[in-house]
Amino acid sequence: MKFQTDEQEKVYEKVYKELPAIIEKKCSGYDELYGYKLNYGDKDKELVTKYFDESIARALIFKLCKAYDFKYDDVKTHIIDILNWRKKFNPLDAAFKEKHNETLQTIGLVTHYPTAKPNKQVITWNLYGAISGKKEYFKDVDAFVRYRVGLMERGLRLLDFENDDNSYMAQVHDYKGVSMFKMDSDTKKCTRQVIAIFQEFYPELLSSKYFINVPSILVWVFDVIKTFVDSNTKKKFVLLGDGKKLGSHLPECPSKDYGGEDTKNTLQQQSVGTPRPTEYTLYLFEKENNDIE
Numbered sequence: 001m002k003f004q005t006d007e008q009e010k011v012y013e014k015v016y017k018e019l020p021a022i023i024e025k026k027c028s029g030y031d032e033l034y035g036y037k038l039n040y041g042d043k044d045k046e047l048v049t050k051y052f053d054e055s056i057a058r059a060l061i062f063k064l065c066k067a068y069d070f071k072y073d074d075v076k077t078h079i080i081d082i083l084n085w086r087k088k089f090n091p092l093d094a095a096f097k098e099k100h101n102e103t104l105q106t107i108g109l110v111t112h113y114p115t116a117k118p119n120k121q122v123i124t125w126n127l128y129g130a131i132s133g134k135k136e137y138f139k140d141v142d143a144f145v146r147y148r149v150g151l152m153e154r155g156l157r158l159l160d161f162e163n164d165d166n167s168y169m170a171q172v173h174d175y176k177g178v179s180m181f182k183m184d185s186d187t188k189k190c191t192r193q194v195i196a197i198f199q200e201f202y203p204e205l206l207s208s209k210y211f212i213n214v215p216s217i218l219v220w221v222f223d224v225i226k227t228f229v230d231s232n233t234k235k236k237f238v239l240l241g242d243g244k245k246l247g248s249h250l251p252e253c254p255s256k257d258y259g260g261e262d263t264k265n266t267l268q269q270q271s272v273g274t275p276r277p278t279e280y281t282l283y284l285f286e287k288e289n290n291d292i293e
């Protein structure tokens with residue numbers, strides 16, 4: 001953890017110290033972030049012993065402080081918002097329990113390249129070109145958003161928040177197959193909602209985002225959609241007309257279609273499927289089941 005000023009460190013320590021009170025008073029006790037337990041002051045001491053990992057919790061709080069420029073009020077407000085959103089939305093269910101539309105599952109993949117350059121080890125792929133113009137996948141906005149958040153969370157599971165070289169992920173949008181561009185209102189709603197959710201509730205997790213196979217006549221779409229995106233995220237965008245150029249950014253990706261060095265595997269073969277949830281997530285699932293019974 002590197003602080004640029006003493007003031008930053010002070011804010012971080014203050015937030016960390018107040019965490020149990022923030023969780024108890026403002027988040028109805030909900031203390032899970034990306035599958036990890038945050039409340040070291042939990043009244044149930046056994047839960048703390050079993051599931052709390054100080055090093056990960058500190059790394060996550062540092063990330064949030066960084067995301068909001070170490071401004072105490074902003075950091076606190078966002079922690080509250082993020083945890084309350086997670087309590088309501090239940091992104092862990094979307095990632096590990098729910099069954100999503102089968103086609104959507106084939107166009108959303110996660111790959112893991114453990115020897116790749118810093119913060120290019122975990123990649124989530126969205127092959128949106130394959131469903132372009134197919135309104136049926138976007139009609140149920142909630143179902144689409146849950147699918148997309150589930151994919152995000154499965155990618156997060158492969159990050160290592162204690163390791164500065166693997167605490168951010170890259171994302172790819174492959175628009176191969178997109179021809180004429182006309183986004184119907186449901187697709188627009190899905191796009192806007194996902195952008196807003198990622199902006200508000202998943203800060204400081206993206207290293208780069210590649211938009212590939214974008215035909216030159218559709219570059220204007222990039223400019224239009226970018227207007228909904230904050231300036232920090234925009235800086236991470238890379239637009240590549242030719243998908244085969246992706247290999248020069250992510251050399252571990254498949255040679256076929258993406259110009260990477262892997263001549264043996266297709267993207268589908270590289271896909272890691274669904275990683276095992278954290279132990280705390282498994283505990284929360286068990287608790288959820290018991291509460292229902």
Ligand code: HEM
Pocket residue numbers: 126128129131132133148173175178181187190191192194195198209211214218219221222225226229233
């Ligand atoms: C085939 C039609 C398209 C569909 C179904 C589609 C779908 C989506 C969705 C669902 C998102 C939400 C963010 C995410 O899932 O990561 C998104 C974001 C975005 N799309 Fe597309 N898109 C299409 C065409 C395009 C085109 C042609 C471009 C031009 C490059 C483009 C550029 C963007 C940009 C810049 C974002 C914002 C990314 C972010 O904030 O993380 N899209 N798109």
